[in-house]
Amino acid sequence: MIKRTLGERAIDGLNMVLLIITGGVMLLPFIHIFSVSFSSLQDVLQKEFILWPTNWAIDAYKAIFASDSFIRSLFVTIYITVVGTALSLILTSTMAYGLTRKVLGQRVILLMVIFTILFNAGMIPVYLVVKETGLMNSLWALIIPSAISSFNLIVIRQFFLSIPNELSEAALIDGASEIRTFWSIIIPLSKPALATFGLFYAVGHWNKYFEGILYLNDAAKWPIQVVLRQIVIMNEATSTLGSDVMLQLENQPPPVTIQMAAILVATLPILLVYPFLQKHFAKGVMIGSVKG
Numbered sequence: 001m002i003k004r005t006l007g008e009r010a011i012d013g014l015n016m017v018l019l020i021i022t023g024g025v026m027l028l029p030f031i032h033i034f035s036v037s038f039s040s041l042q043d044v045l046q047k048e049f050i051l052w053p054t055n056w057a058i059d060a061y062k063a064i065f066a067s068d069s070f071i072r073s074l075f076v077t078i079y080i081t082v083v084g085t086a087l088s089l090i091l092t093s094t095m096a097y098g099l100t101r102k103v104l105g106q107r108v109i110l111l112m113v114i115f116t117i118l119f120n121a122g123m124i125p126v127y128l129v130v131k132e133t134g135l136m137n138s139l140w141a142l143i144i145p146s147a148i149s150s151f152n153l154i155v156i157r158q159f160f161l162s163i164p165n166e167l168s169e170a171a172l173i174d175g176a177s178e179i180r181t182f183w184s185i186i187i188p189l190s191k192p193a194l195a196t197f198g199l200f201y202a203v204g205h206w207n208k209y210f211e212g213i214l215y216l217n218d219a220a221k222w223p224i225q226v227v228l229r230q231i232v233i234m235n236e237a238t239s240t241l242g243s244d245v246m247l248q249l250e251n252q253p254p255p256v257t258i259q260m261a262a263i264l265v266a267t268l269p270i271l272l273v274y275p276f277l278q279k280h281f282a283k284g285v286m287i288g289s290v291k292g
Helices: 006-037 041-046 061-064 068-098 108-118 123-132 148-164 165-173 177-191 193-208 210-215 224-233 254-291
Strands: none
Touching: 006 254, 061 254, 068 108, 068 148, 068 177, 068 193, 068 224, 068 254, 108 148, 123 210, 148 193, 165 177, 177 193, 193 254, 210 224, 224 254
């Protein structure tokens, strides 16, 4: 057992204090959002900054969940996230595996992938491509253009290269095809990497905002982030929730509580996914970044 000096223990204690302070500072906005969303009109009028509601109220949540547009946008975002993440993982992993094989044109394709990291086409060319391919005002416009991240592709390729090549060669000698080798050997060994970058893709699809404004003209297809924008920037609750919710003025919850409740509902689902993937997170990133 290695004995730790007094100085090392002091540094560890200082690091712990700094981490606790940093964590508290980062957690404070979430506590504020949570507290305001459950606050009554009396709390909102009397307190400028609420850390814990005195009079609990769920009127804001009743209001947003009574809105058909909000519920519809939530399901649209769930659909985009699930389908988009699955498609991104399939395309990224298969292309990354293909780039680990010694085939004709491999270096050229890899160079083109790296080129897209260094030089982005920009908004206008991407918009024209989406328009000419008939994806405008379609949910696929939020999925297909960002289906593969070049950076994620490179890192997953490096992860595949870290897997001993003898495993693939043994499978091929036993008569397995490349597809069978990929599905039965590579994928089971790549769960940390796939879980990590699946989380990256899921967060990206869940937070689709600018693409929704740019490509979707039909408000019924808006993802929750676009609807959340409408709620945040409006001053009156009846306007923020749309024409489908018409409440009497005296029965309306404060607009700020509706805004905070909408933010919490839009943020919480993707936060709840992280603990289930956290054990794979560090391992997936580190293994893919070591072998060069």
